[in-house]
Amino acid sequence: MKQGADLQTLVGYRVQRANLLMETDARAALSDFDLSPAKMTALILIRDNPGCDQTALGRALSINRSSAMKLVNILADKGFVERRPGRDLRTNALALLPEGARQLEKMVAAVRRSDARMTQRLSADELATLHDLLARIGPATGLSDDEG
Template sequence: MKQGQDLQQLIGYLAQRLQLIGERDAREALQPFGITPAKLTALLLVRDNPGCDQSALGRALSINRASTMRQVNILEERGLIERRPGRDARTNALYLTPFGEAQTAAMVGVVRECDRRLTSPLTTPEVESLRRLLVKLTTGKDRVRIRRKAAPS
């Protein structure tokens, strides 16, 4: 189906399309590991933030407590992460297991290949520019904040 001029001008639409294309490829590539792209994201966040608690992980994933608990339970059952006592009796600290570290490294390699395919029409400088701009839009002090104005009454 043809994308009209308006759709081709909407960054949010184009970002969503790119995400759908990339996730489809990553989902297929991760099937042998029995892991979804969302679960790999959780593993990477735990790897990069050893000892984080479930609440921090949920905030980073933008999911609610129940969904975070389900993700953590699944990853723990598969031997990829472990819970250890947290800073207080009410929290658990999350860590990758040695198996989780090895599997995560292997999955990152697979997903990097997906990224390479996704960006294959671009030159290396274009890929770096795109990555830099996406990071700028999604992280740190330059993070995009979406504010909705109250609907007129």
């Protein structure tokens, strides 16, 4: 279908289209693991933030507490993460288990191959520029990737 000048010049539309293509390929890359890109992202966040709680994980993923709990339940049922006593009686500290770390390494490799496939028409400099530009999208007072 023809995409007129309005769609061609809307950054949000272009990012959404690129995201759809990237996520579709990433889902296919993760199909052997029976996990979505969002669940892989959760594993990475738990690995990189040992002892984080479900609320912080949900905030980082932009999902509510109930959805974060369901996500952690799925990862725990697979033997990838476990809940440990948290800083107080109301929270659990999340920990990546050895099997989760092993599987995550394979998942990241699969998604990196997907990324390479999807960005193969970009030069190394263009890819670096794309990363930089995407990191700058958002309000000037918004959270950085390290904060959010």
